[in-house]
Amino acid sequence: METLLLSRIQFAANISFHILFPTITIALGWVLLFFKLRFNATGDAKWMDAYRFWVKIFALSFGMGVVSGITMSFQFGTNWPGFMEAVGNVAGPLLAYEVMTAFFLEAVFLGIMLFGFSRVPNWLHTTATVLVAFGTTMSTFWIIVLNSWMHTPAGFEIRDGVVFATDWFDVIFNPSMPYRLTHMLLASGLTVAFLIAGISAFRRLIGDSSDGVKAGMKTGLWMAALLIPIQIFAGDMHGLNTLEHQPAKVAAMEGNWETGPNKPLYLFAIPNEEERRNDYAIKIPNMASIILTHKADGVVPGLNDFVAEDGTVMHPPVSKVFWSFRIMVGTGLAMLLVSWGTLAWIARRDPETGDRFRLKRLPKFWLWGLVAMTFSGWLATLAGWYTTEIGRQPWLVQGVLTTEAAVADVAAPMVLTTLIAYLVVYALLLTAYIAVIFYLARKAAKGENINNPIPQSGEATTGLGRGASGAAVPAE
Amino acid sequence: MMTLFGDPNIWLPWSFGALLGVSILIYVVLDGFDLGVGVLFPFANGAEKDTMVASIGPFWDANETWLVLAVGILLVAFPVAHGIILTSLYLPVAVLLIGLIMRGVAFEFRAKAPAPWKNTWNGVFYAGSLLSSLAQGFMLGMYIMGLTWTWGNVGFALLTAVFLTVGYSFIGATWLILKTEGALQKKAVDWAKGGIWGLILGIGAISVASPLVSPRIFEKWFSFPSMLYLAPLPILSGLLVAYLWWKLSTLPREDDSYAWSPFVAAMALFILAFLGLAYSFYPYVVPEQMTIYEAAAAPEALIIILVGACFVVPTILAYTALAYWVFRGKATALSYE
Ligand code: HDD
Ligand code: HEM
Ligand code: HEM
Numbered sequence: 080m081e082t083l084l085l086s087r088i089q090f091a092a093n094i095s096f097h098i099l100f101p102t103i104t105i106a107l108g109w110v111l112l113f114f115k116l117r118f119n120a121t122g123d124a125k126w127m128d129a130y131r132f133w134v135k136i137f138a139l140s141f142g143m144g145v146v147s148g149i150t151m152s153f154q155f156g157t158n159w160p161g162f163m164e165a166v167g168n169v170a171g172p173l174l175a176y177e178v179m180t181a182f183f184l185e186a187v188f189l190g191i192m193l194f195g196f197s198r199v200p201n202w203l204h205t206t207a208t209v210l211v212a213f214g215t216t217m218s219t220f221w222i223i224v225l226n227s228w229m230h231t232p233a234g235f236e237i238r239d240g241v242v243f244a245t246d247w248f249d250v251i252f253n254p255s256m257p258y259r260l261t262h263m264l265l266a267s268g269l270t271v272a273f274l275i276a277g278i279s280a281f282r283r284l285i286g287d288s289s290d291g292v293k294a295g296m297k298t299g300l301w302m303a304a305l306l307i308p309i310q311i312f313a314g315d316m317h318g319l320n321t322l323e324h325q326p327a328k329v330a331a332m333e334g335n336w337e338t339g340p341n342k343p344l345y346l347f348a349i350p351n352e353e354e355r356r357n358d359y360a361i362k363i364p365n366m367a368s369i370i371l372t373h374k375a376d377g378v379v380p381g382l383n384d385f386v387a388e389d390g391t392v393m394h395p396p397v398s399k400v401f402w403s404f405r406i407m408v409g410t411g412l413a414m415l416l417v418s419w420g421t422l423a424w425i426a427r428r429d430p431e432t433g434d435r436f437r438l439k440r441l442p443k444f445w446l447w448g449l450v451a452m453t454f455s456g457w458l459a460t461l462a463g464w465y466t467t468e469i470g471r472q473p474w475l476v477q478g479v480l481t482t483e484a485a486v487a488d489v490a491a492p493m494v495l496t497t498l499i500a501y502l503v504v505y506a507l508l509l510t511a512y513i514a515v516i517f518y519l520a521r522k523a524a525k526g527e528n529i530n531n532p533i534p535q536s537g538e539a540t541t542g543l544g545r546g547a548s549g550a551a552v553p554a555e
Numbered sequence: 556m557m558t559l560f561g562d563p564n565i566w567l568p569w570s571f572g573a574l575l576g577v578s579i580l581i582y583v584v585l586d587g588f589d590l591g592v593g594v595l596f597p598f599a600n601g602a603e604k605d606t607m608v609a610s611i612g613p614f615w616d617a618n619e620t621w622l623v624l625a626v627g628i629l630l631v632a633f634p635v636a637h638g639i640i641l642t643s644l645y646l647p648v649a650v651l652l653i654g655l656i657m658r659g660v661a662f663e664f665r666a667k668a669p670a671p672w673k674n675t676w677n678g679v680f681y682a683g684s685l686l687s688s689l690a691q692g693f694m695l696g697m698y699i700m701g702l703t704w705t706w707g708n709v710g711f712a713l714l715t716a717v718f719l720t721v722g723y724s725f726i727g728a729t730w731l732i733l734k735t736e737g738a739l740q741k742k743a744v745d746w747a748k749g750g751i752w753g754l755i756l757g758i759g760a761i762s763v764a765s766p767l768v769s770p771r772i773f774e775k776w777f778s779f780p781s782m783l784y785l786a787p788l789p790i791l792s793g794l795l796v797a798y799l800w801w802k803l804s805t806l807p808r809e810d811d812s813y814a815w816s817p818f819v820a821a822m823a824l825f826i827l828a829f830l831g832l833a834y835s836f837y838p839y840v841v842p843e844q845m846t847i848y849e850a851a852a853a854p855e856a857l858i859i860i861l862v863g864a865c866f867v868v869p870t871i872l873a874y875t876a877l878a879y880w881v882f883r884g885k886a887t888a889l890s891y892e
Contacts, residue, residue, distance in 0.1 A: 149622065
């Protein structure tokens with residue numbers, strides 16, 4: 080395999096691994112703040128229980144995010160030197176601001192947030208929590224600005240093949256930035272919502288009915304139910320924006336070959352790039368036109384418009400984009416069903432007593448359903464990023480720089496070696512990460528004191544035990 | 556405004572060169588001590604390992620961020636040089652990154668994974684720290700030799716890899732003298748005594764090798780009158796080594812006084828060594844190939860970053876100081892509460 084392909088696979092592998100953890104930490108930081116503030120306000124120990132459990136998952140995810148992020152920041156130089164040479168004058172300041180305004184903030188206050196509880200006044204601890212959450216959000220902002228600019232570049236001029244910024248406001252508020260940022264922040268919220276709901280359901284299933292678990296489950300379910308309709312709406316707006324700026328990507332998402340009106344929505348199809356048509360299609364007539372233009376006879380752009388006279392294909396690989404898009408939307412719809420379904424179910428009244436069903440009467444299979452959705456956010460997020468990023472190909476910066484022009488000239492076997500090494504490390508770490516999350520859940524459910532008396536880094540030894548609701552005894 | 560200090564094509568690259576130098580220096584000192592603590596892991600018993608991790612737990616992430624800043628500055632201010640350096644150090648960079656990944660995650664896993672796994676994660680922590688230190692030393696050696704892969708250069712780089720690793724474990728040991736007490740502190744004094752030679756040999760090897768590799772560097776050091784101005788560097792370093800030698804033989808004391816002194820002296824040594832290197836290589840960012848003035852990004856882009864940095868970097872330093880102050884004193888078991 081040649082260097083370009085290997086470098087692409089390596090970049091995709093590294094960033095896919097990295098994004099799993101930011102997706103969790105961005106929103107979980109704010110959720111922890113919520114738990115903490117609820118506790119400050121009510122003094123109810125269940126909120127502290129929830130905080131104590133989830134802060135561990137947060138610390139773990141943060142560690143994974145940091146180390147994989149450091150890998151990312153070296154990748155530009157090791158594998159894509161052409162990227163910085165061509166667009167460094169725009170990308171550079173954005174990355175620099177991310178490091179200066181976000182990474183240090185997170186990293187320094189994380190120490191105080193995690194280990195400073197008994198060393199600093201409560202207000203400073205709360206402030207540290209706010210700053211960590213704020214830092215992750217700032218970091219999202221800057222990196223999404225850069226990424227959006229790569230999709231919809233604005234505010235620049237090209238001199239001798241090098242990009243120069245002419246208007247920083249336009250660079251930052253480039254056309255797709257508001258949509259992408261919103262969509263990503265919501266994606267993070269949803270990922271965390273289902274993570275919390277799923278792990279709480281798991282703890283219920285193994286017999287933990289403490290108030291902390293219920294508080295977590297409720298928070299997760301309500302978060303999911305509130306965010307998913309907004310996400311679907313935001314996704315639709317995002318798509319309309321993309322239609323305007325990157326029509327080839329939308330054509331690939333819809334699997335539409337010829338520009339024209341009355342285009343169907345394909346529920347299933349195997350795009351065939353050789354013959355330039357879809358095989359085995361199942362479709363809803365006119366639906367793509369309706370979604371994208373809000374008119375049955377609206378004109379939808381087709382892929383054939385992006386083939387040059389000499390046959391050079393300037394549109395993305397179709398089936399990858401087509402299918403990742405469907406996986407994301409499908410997962411989104413499943414999220415809608417599950418979150419609203421569960422809330423509706425627990426709001427039902429028992430015909431005999433007139434009481435609401437509440438969480439405690441959720442049947443087992445339903446809880447298992449929530450457990451199955453634990454990592455659904457990861458699936459949708461990755462699928463979404465694949466749609467976006469593969470949909471931009473063959474461009475690295477839309478209309479400005481092709482991916483091919485940016486690759487480093489490192490020997491292919493060398494890239495292959497590092498790629499294999501990364502993949503092995505990532506596979507092991509991901510397994511360990513998921514295993515430890517479930518291990519911590521089991522441990523908490525068994526009511527084993529989270530405050531391990533043996534001094535251990537990252538474990539508690541001081542007085543403040545699990546509090547009143549303490550060692551959660553399985554009640555059923 | 557850009558011409559306020561003269562030609563922006565001169566002072567902007569210079570400022571970024573300085574900023575790059577400062578972040579590398581801060582990184583080497585700060586992550587140097589926490590990597591060093593990891594390298595010392597096999598010499599400690601189980602409970603001591605916990606204390607050692609506790610002594611660096613709240614800091615390591617922020618320490619590592621200086622590496623991100625340094626690479627970031629190289630990337631944004633000297634993009635072409637960044638490409639050349641990182642592609643020619645492709646493999647050691649990958650080793651460094653995998654090492655950093657291993658030790659970074661081990662912090663969390665060793666405390667959270669089921670008990671039987673703890674030893675495994677301790678091993679991962681050690682291996683990661685060792686790999687990262689070796690890779691950094693190797694990169695330093697290759698950089699000094701001009702980034703060309705010949706057997707001789709690789710041999711030299713392997714030497715610097717070992718010396719820097721021992722040097723890191725030395726500053727790590729001085730950190731432990733400061734942050735621990737009792738038996739572990741005694742051990743740390745011994746480790747520091749054992750590790751100081753790494754630093755001396757390392758500084759020595761680099762001081763001998765760099766002028767030999769480059770006539771330009773030779774000229775810079777061994778011509779009159781610069782020899783006179785530069786004399787304080789080696790003399791001060793020599794004095795510091797002698798001081799450390801003497802001080803370490805008196806530690807630890809009953810009342811724990813002077814526990815801070817080896818760490819401070821070690822920092823001073825690192826700073827001196829770094830100044831020497833910076834003097835040798837200025838104005839080159841890629842040794843003997845490309846100066847910071849040739850490699851700099853457009854002034855328009857640099858000024859945007861510099862304005863921000865003037866406000867942000869002091870703030871970062873302030874809250875970093877806050878964190879070190881909050882966790883001052885002897886390391887106690889880390890707790891989320
Ligand atoms: C949508 C969010 C997002 C995206 C797309 C990325 N990151 Fe990231 N990154 C974060 C959100 C984030 C974060 C939430 O801020 C992290 C995760 C956990 C953490 O420690 O901070 C982080 C950590 C993190 C770190 C460690 C920071 C530290 O030391 O604290 C680095 C160096 C990077 N990232 C670099 C990158 C690069 C070069 C990316 C793209 C090419 C990238 N990240 C994509
Ligand atoms: C965080 C979620 C992201 C994911 C999952 C992701 C995924 C991907 C994938 C799969 C590719 C390969 C496309 C292909 O070659 O067919 C790619 C390419 C690329 N992306 Fe992203 N991306 C993400 C975010 C970003 C961000 C934030 C940036 C930069 C600021 C970025 C910069 C790049 C670059 C430079 C390439 C070129 C390499 C290539 O084409 O393989 N990506 N990304
Ligand atoms: C169900 C309705 C949804 C619609 C209509 C939708 C729409 C879209 C569209 C059109 C894109 C491509 C943007 C581009 O042109 O680059 C996209 C990307 C993305 N989607 Fe979705 N989406 C939906 C659900 C979700 C869900 C549930 C998640 C995650 C929980 C998610 C996460 C993402 C992410 C992370 C990206 C890549 C980043 C970005 O471009 O914003 N999406 N989505």
